[in-house]
Amino acid sequence: MSDDQNVNDAAGEYGADNLQHLSDRDHVRKRPGMYIGDTFSRGLHHLVYEVVDNSIDEAMAGHATKVGVVINPDGSVTVEDDGRGIPVELHEGLTEEFDREVSTLEGVMTVLKFGGKFDKGAYQTSGGLHGVGVTVVNFLSQWCKAEVHREGFVHRQEYEYGIATGAVKRGEKSSATGTKVTFKPDGEIFETTKYQYDILAKRLQDLAFLNKGVKIEVRDERSGQTDVFCYEDGIIDFVHHLNRASDVLHADVFYLDGEEEVEDGTVVGYEIALQYTNDYSEHLHSYVNNIHTHEGGTHETGFRKSLTRVLNTYGVKEKIIKDAKEAPSGDDVREGITVVISTRVAHPQFEGQTKTKLGNREVESAIATAFHAAFNKYLEENPKNARIIVNKGITAMEAREAARKARQLMRKRKDVLGGGSLPGKLRDCISKDMEKCELYLVEGDSAGGSAEGGRLKDYQAILPLRGKIINAYKSRVDKVLANEEVQSMINAIGSGIGDDQQLDKLRYNKVIIMTDADVDGSHIRTLLLCFFYRQMHSLVERGHVYVAQPPLFRVRRGKQVYYVQSEEEMKAQLLEKGLADAVFITEDGQEFSGDQMNDLCRTLADVEDALIALERRGINLRVHAERLDPVSNKLPVYHVFEGTADHWFVERAEVDDFIDAHTPDEPEPAPESADGEEGEQEAIAPENSIHVVELHEVRTINAGLKSLTEYGLDVQALLPQERTGVENPRYILRRGESDINLEDLRGLTAAVRAAGEKGLQLTRFKGLGEMNAEELRETTLDPENRTLVKVTMQDLAAADEMFRILMGDKVEPRREFIEKHALEVQNLDV
């Protein structure tokens, strides 16, 4: 080979004295891939790491504080440390072998596998053991220079193609210590000899993370680019660095370090740092003796098994995982994890395609045992973080399960589209003209039957749906949409769900939800709307979803039949009818009729609702009437508690005056709100503190009272009176010939309505099932007569908050919400 010729020319006689070592050199140069992986960019950069590893070893042994790496303008690289410096004295063995004076430095630079020999035991687990050391770097360099500051002087030796060009020469005096190696990779060996700053900087930064406290400076003389890496917290800083762009689930980084003696008497050292983020991927970086083990190996296996076991055991014990048989898998618990595992192994066995897979069995159990104990302790001591981490795994498991089910379902759907069968319960329409077709989702089987009989078969399809009663978490009985129902619905509609929504596959232009007008019906409707909003978003977005408004009442008047949609409408109609010809006569002979009577009844209807609300608070009207302010003719709106005493006020200003007068000058510090996640703690009012309750409904009552004064009536008119010895009734409602006697005004409206009901036959539909096919067609199916409400995105976005509370796991807020919004829930006619 031509380069061998060059070598001999350049090195002359100096290096030709030992055939064995020459053949080592030749072997390395002939098969560089065996030593440094390849002769492309990766192998080229590997040369630097080999040299740097020696310096890092020196630093980790406590002899050096910093390592410098410089890419020189000519493309050579200098690696420098302030360690002890490679020994330069004569090496007896080599001197004898070569039969001339040979220093240790020359041995390190030119004798393969010599590095470990000169200082055995110093670096028990150095990275250089995997690597091949600086010797190979020298062998693969066009030229190389070593400069050692040691024992008061600078010592230098130079090499060409791996062969020393002369003996080690002692130079000028130097008080410093350290080693500096500069080499120029051989262009004959490498496909490229151009170093890339970013690649080097990245690896050097990793090394700085892995070797805490070691300062690594890197500089590119070609561009002036420079970086200094130094991390006092080592791989904890590494984890922070890796997570810098992610949202972490807990602020702290779990950290473990230690070592364990294994069977062969050597020691396995380990360091593990981890933190969870809300990412979906796993970031696991493992190292053995500073070498990145891309292919993993026993250290990763030990960690992974242990992590899954610890988290699931803890989760089951703390009842975060409800069923041990359905615990998250290893992949699940590693979702969002960022972990760095750094191990030190005396005799690492590397396997795998790129020799970056650790094979030592003993490492697996050493790491598994140590991590199990330490991480379990961490979980016990940080229950809040533990819960977050376990829940992250559960969510991952749910997502995996969901994805699997969704895939399954989609496969089924493909079968369907391939000419298979639509859901068995679907009564499809005849037409295939999507623009004209409608799908009615009908609650209950009996209603489904009526709807099937009453539909316009050409364009209307019916899919009956039933809620399913289940025992929910925390012994709650719930009604849910059964899995099969959800699937039939998805199949019938045809436009897909989630990531796979294809509106061009939609089979109906209108999807119409038709449920009973009771609470149960509104719940089913709520669930369906929530499902559409979340999983068939584009369907709602394009305005394909509607809510049918079936009537609540059927009214017969002789042979005439009509339907009324809601309670309010029915009441209003009855009132109107009852008011015709009605006269209201008071004790003192006043008579009201016509418009006056109308106004009076409407005022009373308003007041009645407010009175019911007041009484629901436990406040009796008779008692409250005694608190009436005679000047303004108003009932008090504000109930002010001061310690055990209470006060009533009509106006807010009075309340404010009272508070001012009763508040100490020094304001008490507000009790700090606890940052508990549940937010369940109520601030306990200190004694003598003032607490104000505002009775909103009293405002309505006061407004009513004002109107009543126009008729000469006051609050007493609303209360039954003791009227012994009086024969005339207090109030009379007269319609034609018939008189109805009333004890107080509150009964008037109901009496008028009852009068209005005369001659009518009212049927209140308890459910859609009570309507026969014709009735259903007439009222709810026939496009000529029906009322449909289009569901808009704004409606649903606003309602999703409610879905969340209603369907949530938290029992308390849910119960509160339902109680508070009982009326709204019933009327969720979005």
Add this chain to the structure above:
Amino acid sequence: MAMLACPTCMKKFDTTVTEAMPFCSSRCRQVDLGRWFNEEYGLPFEPTEEEPLLEDSSEL
């Protein structure tokens, strides 16, 4: 930029950026879908004459 709270993870996200409305991510939407399939979303059951609440609800 409109912010919305993701129904699954509760995090606020930018609705103009997400590809999984009304969720922050496809993953969160999948989780929600899984809950539907597992019949985890329910509303309080109101017993009626037709569907009375069974006395021993464990038999349900």
